[in-house]
Amino acid sequence: MAAATPVVELKQITKRFPGIVANDSISIQLQKGEIHALLGENGAGKSTLMNILFGLYQPDEGHVEVNGQTVAIDTPNKAIELGIGMVHQHFKLVQSFTVTENIILGMEPSKGGIQIDYKTATKKVKEISDQYGFHIDPNAKIEDISVGMQQRVEILKTLYRGANILIFDEPTAVLTPQEISELIEIMRKLVAEGKSIILITHKLKEIMSVSDTVTIIRRGKVVDTVKTSETSPLVLAEKMVGRNVSFKVDKKPAEPGETVIEVKDVSLKNKEGISLLNEMSFNVRRGEIVGVAGVDGNGQTQIIEALSGLRKIDSGSIKLSGKEIANHTPRQISESGVGHIPEDRHKHGLVLDFSVSENMVLESYYKKPYTQRGFLNFRAINELATRLVKSFDVRTPSIQTKARSLSGGNQQKAIIAREINKNPDFLIAAQPTRGLDVGAIEFVQTQLIQQRDQGKAVLLVSFELDEILNVSDRIIVVYEGKVIGEVRPEETNDQELGLMMAGSRQGGIANE
Amino acid sequence: MNKFLKWFASDSFIVSLAAIVMGLLLGAIVMMIGGYNPITAYGALLSKVFGDWYGFGEALREMTPLVLTGLAVAFAFRAGMFNIGAEGQVLMGMTGASLVGIKITGLPALIHAPLAIIAGALFGGLWAALAGYIKAKRGVNEVITTIMLNWTALFLCNYIVRTFLLVPGNQRSVDIQPSASISIEWLSQMMGNARVHWGILLALLASTFFYYFLWKTKQGFELRAVGSNPEAARYAGINVNKNIVKAMFISGVFAGLAGAFETLGVFHYQSVYASLPGYGFNGIAVALLGMTHPFGVLAGAGLFGTLTYGSAGMSFEAGVPPEIIQIVIGSIIFFIAAQGIVRFILKPVYKRKKEKVL
Ligand SMILES: Nc1ncnc2c1ncn2[C@@H]1O[C@H](COP(=O)(O)OP(=O)(O)O)[C@@H](O)[C@H]1O
Ligand SMILES: [Mg+2]
Numbered sequence: 030m031a032a033a034t035p036v037v038e039l040k041q042i043t044k045r046f047p048g049i050v051a052n053d054s055i056s057i058q059l060q061k062g063e064i065h066a067l068l069g070e071n072g073a074g075k076s077t078l079m080n081i082l083f084g085l086y087q088p089d090e091g092h093v094e095v096n097g098q099t100v101a102i103d104t105p106n107k108a109i110e111l112g113i114g115m116v117h118q119h120f121k122l123v124q125s126f127t128v129t130e131n132i133i134l135g136m137e138p139s140k141g142g143i144q145i146d147y148k149t150a151t152k153k154v155k156e157i158s159d160q161y162g163f164h165i166d167p168n169a170k171i172e173d174i175s176v177g178m179q180q181r182v183e184i185l186k187t188l189y190r191g192a193n194i195l196i197f198d199e200p201t202a203v204l205t206p207q208e209i210s211e212l213i214e215i216m217r218k219l220v221a222e223g224k225s226i227i228l229i230t231h232k233l234k235e236i237m238s239v240s241d242t243v244t245i246i247r248r249g250k251v252v253d254t255v256k257t258s259e260t261s262p263l264v265l266a267e268k269m270v271g272r273n274v275s276f277k278v279d280k281k282p283a284e285p286g287e288t289v290i291e292v293k294d295v296s297l298k299n300k301e302g303i304s305l306l307n308e309m310s311f312n313v314r315r316g317e318i319v320g321v322a323g324v325d326g327n328g329q330t331q332i333i334e335a336l337s338g339l340r341k342i343d344s345g346s347i348k349l350s351g352k353e354i355a356n357h358t359p360r361q362i363s364e365s366g367v368g369h370i371p372e373d374r375h376k377h378g379l380v381l382d383f384s385v386s387e388n389m390v391l392e393s394y395y396k397k398p399y400t401q402r403g404f405l406n407f408r409a410i411n412e413l414a415t416r417l418v419k420s421f422d423v424r425t426p427s428i429q430t431k432a433r434s435l436s437g438g439n440q441q442k443a444i445i446a447r448e449i450n451k452n453p454d455f456l457i458a459a460q461p462t463r464g465l466d467v468g469a470i471e472f473v474q475t476q477l478i479q480q481r482d483q484g485k486a487v488l489l490v491s492f493e494l495d496e497i498l499n500v501s502d503r504i505i506v507v508y509e510g511k512v513i514g515e516v517r518p519e520e521t522n523d524q525e526l527g528l529m530m531a532g533s534r535q536g537g538i539a540n541e
Numbered sequence: 542m543n544k545f546l547k548w549f550a551s552d553s554f555i556v557s558l559a560a561i562v563m564g565l566l567l568g569a570i571v572m573m574i575g576g577y578n579p580i581t582a583y584g585a586l587l588s589k590v591f592g593d594w595y596g597f598g599e600a601l602r603e604m605t606p607l608v609l610t611g612l613a614v615a616f617a618f619r620a621g622m623f624n625i626g627a628e629g630q631v632l633m634g635m636t637g638a639s640l641v642g643i644k645i646t647g648l649p650a651l652i653h654a655p656l657a658i659i660a661g662a663l664f665g666g667l668w669a670a671l672a673g674y675i676k677a678k679r680g681v682n683e684v685i686t687t688i689m690l691n692w693t694a695l696f697l698c699n700y701i702v703r704t705f706l707l708v709p710g711n712q713r714s715v716d717i718q719p720s721a722s723i724s725i726e727w728l729s730q731m732m733g734n735a736r737v738h739w740g741i742l743l744a745l746l747a748s749t750f751f752y753y754f755l756w757k758t759k760q761g762f763e764l765r766a767v768g769s770n771p772e773a774a775r776y777a778g779i780n781v782n783k784n785i786v787k788a789m790f791i792s793g794v795f796a797g798l799a800g801a802f803e804t805l806g807v808f809h810y811q812s813v814y815a816s817l818p819g820y821g822f823n824g825i826a827v828a829l830l831g832m833t834h835p836f837g838v839l840a841g842a843g844l845f846g847t848l849t850y851g852s853a854g855m856s857f858e859a860g861v862p863p864e865i866i867q868i869v870i871g872s873i874i875f876f877i878a879a880q881g882i883v884r885f886i887l888k889p890v891y892k893r894k895k896e897k898v899l
Binding site for chain 2: 337339358359360361363364369371376377378379380381382383387391392394395400403404405
């Protein structure tokens with residue numbers, strides 16, 4: 030293998046952005062017929078590197094060789110000409126178009142130069158789909174098909190344009206477990222047909238199961254390139270984050286104190302009169318983490334909104350240290366000692382066009398010393414931001430950088446820093462590790478446990494069962510807007526939890 | 542100082558400048574196609590504005606309402622709203638100022654004039670706040686309500702003038718009391734009777750207020766948060782609805798001031814308008830030109846005012862139809878909105894600049 034010319038060779042690529050070297054003299058070889066994984070934390074520079082290969086960015090230094098020839102890839106069209114295709118993290122599809130229309134978009138085959146030749150196009154789409162087992166209906170509208178299918182359309186689009194080298198940028202981040210294993214099958218078929226693949230991911234499980242070679246990137250530099258068969262997940266994780274990691278979070282047994290939050294018979298209907306919360310009851314005590322397990326859409330979002338004042342409840346009561354807070358405003362609730370790491374960090378957690386430092390005072394801007402006599406005190410605000418950025422390791426070129434240009438993990442760290450700095454009695458953490466890499470996940474979970482150890486009550490809502498099982502001291506299972514059971518993590522496993530989440534079995538300790 | 546220099550070298554400044562140059566060039570091409578000499582034409586335009594004190598004073602007068610309506614549109618925009626109703630708010634501002642300026646008598650100028658200005662500002666502000674209130678309460682898009690309120694304002698103001706303030710037989714109100722006038726007589730005399738007034742200065746102050754209020758105060762922080770991400774603002778405990786009404790009120794105050802100054806400083810009476818006079822729509826153009834930044838709005842109004850006021854000289858001296866200036870203004874706005882085109886044309890320039898740095 031070593032003797033063959035690589036299909037793609039990146040030679041000492043360097044790319045700088047203001048305040049940061051995103052790629053620092055990176056060299057990578059992709060051999061024909063291999064799956065080469067790029068592993069790295071959020072913000073390590075993986076997407077940047079691939080955008081260079083795909084002609085979206087120009088390198089400041091270094092060059093690209095395809096089949097041994099030095100090439101200048103200055104536009105994506107050039108990349109496509111060279112047989113390089115990219116499946117982006119965020120799909121670029123027209124929702125109201127059919128699969129075929131999307132695939133031929135930009136290079137429509139025509140009959141007599143005017144009319145689009147859909148018949149030939151549809152036939153070709155069908156052929157490719159069958160060849161690789163995509164099971165795609167060429168005439169389906171994008172808006173009607175699942176996310177997994179949409180991703181296949183993106184893959185098909187690159188194949189239709191004759192790609193031999195496929196770049197997948199975090200393809201599994203948006204997929205269900207079932208769809209992930211199907212995607213892995215597809216990738217295997219592609220390489221069997223002689224295609225070569227670069228796979229970006231920070232999920233170690235996938236790398237171990239599908240890749241041939243792994244290149245680990247940390248802070249813009251190549252740490253190592255290894256054969257997958259000669260390494261292990263733990264070794265990879267440590268190379269990725271640059272320190273020892275353990276997949277199991279360490280924590281002492283909980284020592285719960287008095288009840289901090291008490292939710293009693295909370296009900297809530299939507300505009301259509303459908304019940305979203307149905308007499309939900311639970312409590313969280315000082316010094317414990319209560320995990321909420323449940324299939325998405327069983328009232329998790331609504332109870333969090335009710336707890337943080339974003340949504341009114343129809344009946345029931347929510348008491349914080351004995352005082353009623355149901356239907357208070359978000360500000361009243363925040364001031365009475367509730368912190369909230371929101372589920373959707375772009376929608377709720379941050380104002381993306383605000384700087385990091387403005388986001389750090391998003392909830393406290395009006396208080397002294399951040400506001401004095403109606404004017405913002407930027408000195409105090411920047412001092413706080415500098416301190417939080419440092420102690421929570423938020424990687425940002427400066428505190429004046431817009432939140433938008435931070436990577437997902439660092440955005441999340443910024444939110445957590447802000448919420449923990451409020452020193453709340455009750456902390457709500459909704460999907461706090463979604464989309465984060467191993468290092469960041471460990472950081473977030475450790476923070477939650479530290480909060481618990483400092484005597485805070487923590488409510489953890491997560492769709493990751495591993496996380497619920499590892500981090501919580503007590504688990505409540507919600508189903509159709511109701512708590513249908515409560516279990517202890519050490520007395521259960523994911524099978525049992527899975528069954529309860531499906532509503533089929535009441536838990537150990539009855540809640541009613 | 543350093544910050545100031547940085548701003549001049551900033552991307553958006555260079556792009557705006559290039560857009561202006563491209564708009565002027567396009568206008569020149571149109572003139573050449575029409576058989577006119579663009580150099581003579583632009584020369585005439587400039588000499589109309591900068592040739593004598595009268596022209597300069599009148600150009601300043603022309604710019605004043607543009608600054609204020611530009612600020613009105615830009616301010617609402619920063620808070621996430623599109624105020625198409627500066628037009629109506631200007632009319633309300635005129636009416637407020639006229640009512641106080643005409644009906645109240647016996648006050649010293651030092652009290653009467655400010656009172657009339659405040660009345661105009663309040664009329665404009667409340668008129669805009671009405672659209673904000675409807676949006677906050679019922680979720681009706683402010684674009685629709687402000688457009689409708691423009692026409693309501695037109696007929697309401699005409700009704701008020703006709704019923705309470707009319708010079709019988711004329712389509713205008715009686716003159717305001719001299720004590721309500723904000724004209725600067727001595728300066729006006731020095732400038733060949735150009736209609737200069739204190740409003741010009743107040744418009745400058747207004748843009749400074751805009752800047753400090755939005756970026757330096759607590760309330761500005763709230764408005765920007767609401768404008769940029771209302772969901773996150775609500776999460777952070779900010780009362781979104783209150784801020785929508787407040788933003789529209791302040792926006793309307795800017796427009797109302799524009800109207801008040803026209804009445805108190807320029808005309809000294811109020812006309813019965815046959816149709817919408819167009820102040821507010823020009824404000825949209827100015828806000829776009831200034832990229833909704835208060836100092837950009839000043840520059841945008843300066844440019845817009847120079848071009849429109851100077852275009853009269855252009856037609857007089859060079860025989861070029863003044864409508865061509867509308868083409869120039871239109872294309873400048875087009876190039877600013879379509880920045881991609883400008884960047885594409887600037888690409889060679891940028892490349893060279895980058896190489897120098899490396
Ligand atoms: N267009 C850009 N402008 C400025 N900085 C950028 C840009 N794109 C990426 N970065 C920065 O470069 C670094 C690498 O980002 P990226 O390649 O997206 O990381 P990854 O894909 O590994 O998560 C990050 O710190 C990011 O903030
Ligand atoms: Mg990425």
